[in-house]
Amino acid sequence: MAEPLLSVTGLTKVYRGTPSIVGRLMGRPTLEVKAVSDVSLSVERGEILGLIGESGCGKSTLGRTILRLHEPTRGGIRFDGIDVSSLPPHEMKAMRRRMQIIFQDPYASLNPRRTVADIVGLPLRLHGLARGKAETRDMVAAIIEKVGLKTAHLDRYPHQFSGGQRQRIGIARALVSRPEFIVCDEPVSALDVSIQAQIIELLSDLKRDMGLTYLFISHDISVIGYLSDRVAVMYLGEVVEIGPVQAILERPRHPYTQTLMSAVPKVEAQGGRHRVRLMGDLPSPLDPPSGCKFHTRCPLATDLCRSQSPTSQTLGIGHHASCHRLGEDLNLQEEVTA
Amino acid sequence: MSDAAVTRPTPSQSLLLRNLAVFAENRLAAGSAILVLIFVALALFAPLIAPQDPNATDLFRRLQPPAWQAGGDWAHVLGCDALGRDILSRIIYGSRVSMLVGATVVFIATSIGILAGLAAGYLGGWVDTIISRTVDILLGFPYLIFAIGLMAMMGAGLGNIILALVYKEWVIPCRVVRAETLATREQEYVEAARALGASNRHIMLREILPNILSPVIVVSTIRMANVIILEASLSFLGLGVQPPTASWGAMVADGRAFIMQAWWVSTFPGLAILLLVLALNVASQGLRDAFDPRFHE
Numbered sequence: 001m002a003e004p005l006l007s008v009t010g011l012t013k014v015y016r017g018t019p020s021i022v023g024r025l026m027g028r029p030t031l032e033v034k035a036v037s038d039v040s041l042s043v044e045r046g047e048i049l050g051l052i053g054e055s056g057c058g059k060s061t062l063g064r065t066i067l068r069l070h071e072p073t074r075g076g077i078r079f080d081g082i083d084v085s086s087l088p089p090h091e092m093k094a095m096r097r098r099m100q101i102i103f104q105d106p107y108a109s110l111n112p113r114r115t116v117a118d119i120v121g122l123p124l125r126l127h128g129l130a131r132g133k134a135e136t137r138d139m140v141a142a143i144i145e146k147v148g149l150k151t152a153h154l155d156r157y158p159h160q161f162s163g164g165q166r167q168r169i170g171i172a173r174a175l176v177s178r179p180e181f182i183v184c185d186e187p188v189s190a191l192d193v194s195i196q197a198q199i200i201e202l203l204s205d206l207k208r209d210m211g212l213t214y215l216f217i218s219h220d221i222s223v224i225g226y227l228s229d230r231v232a233v234m235y236l237g238e239v240v241e242i243g244p245v246q247a248i249l250e251r252p253r254h255p256y257t258q259t260l261m262s263a264v265p266k267v268e269a270q271g272g273r274h275r276v277r278l279m280g281d282l283p284s285p286l287d288p289p290s291g292c293k294f295h296t297r298c299p300l301a302t303d304l305c306r307s308q309s310p311t312s313q314t315l316g317i318g319h320h321a322s323c324h325r326l327g328e329d330l331n332l333q334e335e336v337t338a
Numbered sequence: 339m340s341d342a343a344v345t346r347p348t349p350s351q352s353l354l355l356r357n358l359a360v361f362a363e364n365r366l367a368a369g370s371a372i373l374v375l376i377f378v379a380l381a382l383f384a385p386l387i388a389p390q391d392p393n394a395t396d397l398f399r400r401l402q403p404p405a406w407q408a409g410g411d412w413a414h415v416l417g418c419d420a421l422g423r424d425i426l427s428r429i430i431y432g433s434r435v436s437m438l439v440g441a442t443v444v445f446i447a448t449s450i451g452i453l454a455g456l457a458a459g460y461l462g463g464w465v466d467t468i469i470s471r472t473v474d475i476l477l478g479f480p481y482l483i484f485a486i487g488l489m490a491m492m493g494a495g496l497g498n499i500i501l502a503l504v505y506k507e508w509v510i511p512c513r514v515v516r517a518e519t520l521a522t523r524e525q526e527y528v529e530a531a532r533a534l535g536a537s538n539r540h541i542m543l544r545e546i547l548p549n550i551l552s553p554v555i556v557v558s559t560i561r562m563a564n565v566i567i568l569e570a571s572l573s574f575l576g577l578g579v580q581p582p583t584a585s586w587g588a589m590v591a592d593g594r595a596f597i598m599q600a601w602w603v604s605t606f607p608g609l610a611i612l613l614l615v616l617a618l619n620v621a622s623q624g625l626r627d628a629f630d631p632r633f634h635e
Contacts, residue, residue, distance in 0.1 A: 069533055096535035109526040113548040123534045173530070 003081060004042035005213050006066070006181060011039045011075035013058075013065045033285050035061040037237040038075070043181070048207065048214040050228030050245065052221060052260070056282055058237040059217045060104075063183040066215070067099055068092060079181065097127045100174040102203075104186040106166035110158040116169055117154040120144060123177040139176060146209075147172045148202060164195035168202070175206065184216045188223060200227065221264050225249050230318065233257045236285060236293040243319030254321040255298050292324065300325050357552070360628040367624020373617040380430050381437040390414065390424035392431040393582045397422050401600040417602045419592060425602065428584040429610050435496070435578075435585040436614065439569040440562045442500050447507035448558050454508065455515025456542040460523050470516070473509045481506055482571055489577040499578055503565055514557050518550035525549075552629035559622035563615040570611050586611050 017031035035058045043049045053059050065072050068084065077085040084095060103109035110119055120140045123129070130136040141151045147168040158166055167187060174182055184203065188196040200223060207214060218224050224231055225245060232242040233256065241254040252258045259278050278297045283289050291308050295301040302324065310322045362368050380387060390413070399422035403410045410417060416425040458469040476484075488502035522528065523546060531545045572578040573587030581588065586607040593603030 064529075067533055069529055093535040096533060101530070101533045103526050103530060105526060109530050111527040111531075111545055111549070122531070122536070126535050126540070170530075173534070177534075 005045040005080055006215070007042035007078045008066060009040045009076045009078075011062070011065060011077065012037055012073045013061055013070055014073040031286060034237050034288065035285065036065055039234075039237075039239050041232055041239060041242060043213055043215055045180075045213055046211060047229040048216050048227050050224035050231040051215060051217045051234060052219065052224050052231060053234035054219060054282060056285070057234045058285075059219075059234055060185050061237075062234070063101070063185050063215060063217050067096075067101055067183055069101070094127075097123065097129075097177045098179050099181045099183070100177070100179040101183045101185060102167075102170055102174050102187045105190050106163050106170055107158075107190075109170050110166055112158055115155050115157060116144070116149075119158070119169060120172045120176055123173065127177055129177060140172075143172045143176045144169075146206070147175070148198075162195075163191050164198060167191060167195075167199055171199075171202065171206070175210065175212075178210070179212070181213045181215070184214050186217055186219070189218065189220065196223070203227070221249075221260065233260065236283065236288055238293060238322070240294065240323070241319075241321040243316065243321075247316060247319050253315055253319075253326055254323050255300050255325075256294050257321070292322075357628045361624055364624045364627065367621055367627070370617040370620035370624065373613065374621055377433055377614050377617070378437060381433040384430050384434055388424075388427035388430045390427040392423060392427040392584050395421040395423055401596060401603065403600070404602050416606045417600070419589070419603045420596060420600075425589075425606050428589060429586070429607055432584040432586045432589060432607060433610070433614075435573075435583065436566045436569060436611075439496070439499055439503070440566040443503045443507055443565045443569075444558050444562045446500070446504050447561070448511045448554065450504070450508040451511025451513075452515050452547065452554065455512040456519055456546065458512070459516040459519025460538065460542050460546065466516075469512070473512055476506050476509045479506070482568065485568060485572060486575065486577060489572060494577055494580050496579055499569055499572055502572075503568055507561065507565060510561055511554055511557055514553055515550060518553055519546055522546045522549050553626075556622050556626040556629060559618055559625060563618035563622075566615055566618075567611065 012034065013036040015033045015035055017033075037058075039062055041049070051059050051062065061070060064070050066077055068077070068087075072085055075085065076083060079095065079099060082095070084092070084099075087095060117137065117140055120143065121130075121136045124136050124139055130139050137154070141154065144151060144154065149165060149168050149172070153161070153165075158169065161169065167190075171187075187203065188199050191199060203214070204227060206212060214227075216224065216227055228245045230243065231245050231248040232239050233248065233252075233254065234240070235256050241248065241252065241257045248257060249261060252261050280297055283293070283296055289296045290306060292298070292301070292305040292310050295305040298305065304324050308324070310324045312320045312322045313326050314320055315326065361371075396418070399414065399418045401420060402414055402418040402422070404417040405412045405415045407417075414424045414426070416429070419425055419428070454469050458466040484506055485502045488505060489498060492498040492502065519542075528541055528545050531541050536545070569578060570585070570587030570590070573585040574591045576588070576591065578587055579585040589607035590604045590611075593600065593605075593607075597604055
């Protein structure tokens with residue numbers, strides 16, 4: 001198999017809070033938040049890797065650290081055979097043409113003082129991809145039509161568009177420089193349900209037409225299930241399970257994935273399906289639990305789980321999970337109802 | 339404001355035009371802005387408007403009262419000063435000094451403040467530390483005393499007044515810009531620009547600056563009023579523009595000795611200062627309201 005388009009190894013992002021002068025004098029330790037902790041994954045050319053997890057688990061931070069919008073604390077990022085994590089600024093700039101991001105909030109991600117033509121044309125100007133103003137405008141017009149807007153919209157300002165239209169502008173901006181890899185950071189969560197479907201279809205069509213590769217971040221399992229080829233599940237900054245979409249949706253192995261999947265509403269002929277409810281809140285990332293980070297909420301947790309963190313185990317082709325009790329092949333629903 | 343809905347512009351117009359339309363609906367602010375513009379016109383066209391030569395002395399007209407008082411005449415509407423110079427003409431010419439100093443100081447100070455504030459707010463780190471500490475130190479000095487000290491060192495004169503005031507004035511727009519930049523740099527469209535490979539310079543000048551200009555414009559108009567008062571104060575103390583050039587502050591000072599016999603010598607230039615400063619303040623308040631969408635109904 002060819003080298004994956006993107007591979008991330010041991011990626012860690014720690015945020016340090018600087019204590020006040022008084023705090024430093026009193027010897028208070030600096031606050032540390034491990035937003036992303038030792039994450040390794042790869043994305044093959046042309047696939048969609050879904051990234052799922054509850055809010056605050058580090059999904060967005062992982063996406064942004066891969067693009068070096070946040071500098072990684074540790075770990076490697078390889079894109080198309082190039083070590084992106086240590087590129088000097090001018091080489092990183094050239095790299096940015098090839099890896100792009102679509103943001104969650106289409107109201108915050110477009111500069112309110114610039115026209116659509118300015119916003120979408122910016123990547124072309126920054127990377128010198130068009131010769132002269134006329135060509136820039138032609139290329140902008142072409143991509144604007146490709147995302148389903150009209151060239152008449154080019155000289156308008158973002159506030160004159162609806163949420164769905166704004167998201168189309170954001171998509172056009174990400175795609176105008178012909179990138180290969182896109183981080184989709186919850187691109188539909190801020191939209192109305194009726195608009196969500198349109199944008200998902202658009203992203204799916206564009207991927208096919210332009211040969212794109214997506215890292216698709218979402219907390220919506222049905223969106224992930226519809227789009228993804230493979231799915232990674234994150235909990236408190238760690239990838240706890242990763243595998244083909246079929247396996248994750250139908251036969252999840254990690255207890256956290258199992259609780260996530262049991263929360264998806266389904267239309268079923270017969271009853272008997274129990275929703276496994278998680279106890280308590282997501283622990284504070286400032287003070288993560290010892291051992292397996294999920295043990296505070298896991299119905300299957302043992303003393304081993306509380307003291308040692310599990311290592312990743314292979315469960316099938318491309319299917320890995322980190323849990324001490326995988327070997328027992330437990331089904332959480334049966335365990336809890338038993 | 340009741341008939342405002344009719345004139346409300348369509349959403350296809352730019353944000354700036356919409357803001358200006360809201361500003362125009364505020365009659366007090368719009369009136370003040372017109373008053374400021376009248377002063378600007380006086381300054382620009384002083385030789386055409388002034389009825390007399392502002393520096394022509396006529397000892398027969400020493401302390402001649404305004405036209406409506408006994409002994410006054412309509413050739414010298416606001417009367418004459420101790421050297422028999424026409425007060426109205428001197429006020430009209432004096433507006434040139436106030437306007438020139440006010441506009442120049444605010445323009446230079448705002449330009450410096452914008453660059454320093456953007457750098458401090460966006461780049462952070464040691465750049466922020468150096469700029470912010472310099473600002474703190476300058477803020478520690480009382481403004482007028484600081485300017486008096488500088489004028490004493492550099493000597494009087496128009497250029498030196500501007501320099502002495504700019505030395506400290508840039509601190510105010512700098513703090514405003516820094517605070518606004520800190521808030522704006524976290525916006526997703528700034529992150530989007532970084533993801534696209536934009537340079538720091540591009541992000542500061544093209545992405546952030548256009549979004550923080552409104553408060554900067556509001557602050558500049560308020561500060562222009564303050565700078566005009568400071569110039570008048572320096573001139574009043576004899577550290578400003580040198581005679582015989584007319585300056586409102588110096589005119590107030592000249593009339594001080596005769597305030598009991600000839601109230602008009604000090605009062606009319608004092609009123610000119612009051613009117614211009616008041617108009618600038620009311621206009622800036624209107625601008626602030628117009629630029630802040632929370633004030634739009």
